[in-house]
Amino acid sequence: DDLSQYNGHGIHVAGIIAGNFSGANIGIGAPLVKAGKLQVAPYRVLNYSGQGAYSWVTAGVKDANQEAAKLMQKGYFVIYNLSLGGGSTDEALTQALQAAKDMGVFVSVAAGNSGRYGVGFPASAPGAYAIGSVAHTGSLNDFVRSPFSQYGPKVWAGAPGSGIYSSYKNGGFATLSGTSMA
Numbered sequence: 001d002d003l004s005q006y007n008g009h010g011i012h013v014a015g016i017i018a019g020n021f022s023g024a025n026i027g028i029g030a031p032l033v034k035a036g037k038l039q040v041a042p043y044r045v046l047n048y049s050g051q052g053a054y055s056w057v058t059a060g061v062k063d064a065n066q067e068a069a070k071l072m073q074k075g076y077f078v079i080y081n082l083s084l085g086g087g088s089t090d091e092a093l094t095q096a097l098q099a100a101k102d103m104g105v106f107v108s109v110a111a112g113n114s115g116r117y118g119v120g121f122p123a124s125a126p127g128a129y130a131i132g133s134v135a136h137t138g139s140l141n142d143f144v145r146s147p148f149s150q151y152g153p154k155v156w157a158g159a160p161g162s163g164i165y166s167s168y169k170n171g172g173f174a175t176l177s178g179t180s181m182a
Helices: 009-019 054-073 091-103
Strands: 033-035 038-040 079-082 106-110 128-136 143-145 155-160 164-167 173-176
Touching: 009 038, 009 164, 009 173, 054 079, 054 091, 091 106, 143 155
Parallel strands: 079 106, 106 128, 128 155
Antiparallel strands: 033 038, 128 143, 164 173
């Protein structure tokens, strides 16, 4: 599949991740994006409009777990970034994420964009690190919670997620906001 043809969300997030490493080479649509010593392996688990089922996400995490096990045997540090969320929980996805955590994978999950207290799922899954969004106030080193970002004690960290410029679908670039960008 040419990932650059989808709704742009995943390629935008991959561009942010890869762009934070020197020598970034963001190969939109490539099966593996290489940036210095970073390797981004995208797993498409949602449809063209960015919707799906937990069973699709679970299948992607299970596939990633198999690949992560191989990489970790070679000494790689593996991070999962799940820039998605839903309203209910799912036991199978919780178990797949727990298996990743048990292997030593760092599981980063978008906290959610409803602006309310608490985090969505899978950000609330045991072992997941929920990431909220912060915005720069204009003063040196001064950030505040982005109004859309979910918040509370389940949010492990906040990172810039408001007005983030990155790669986008069809080889373009776009400025997006959300806890996915954080």
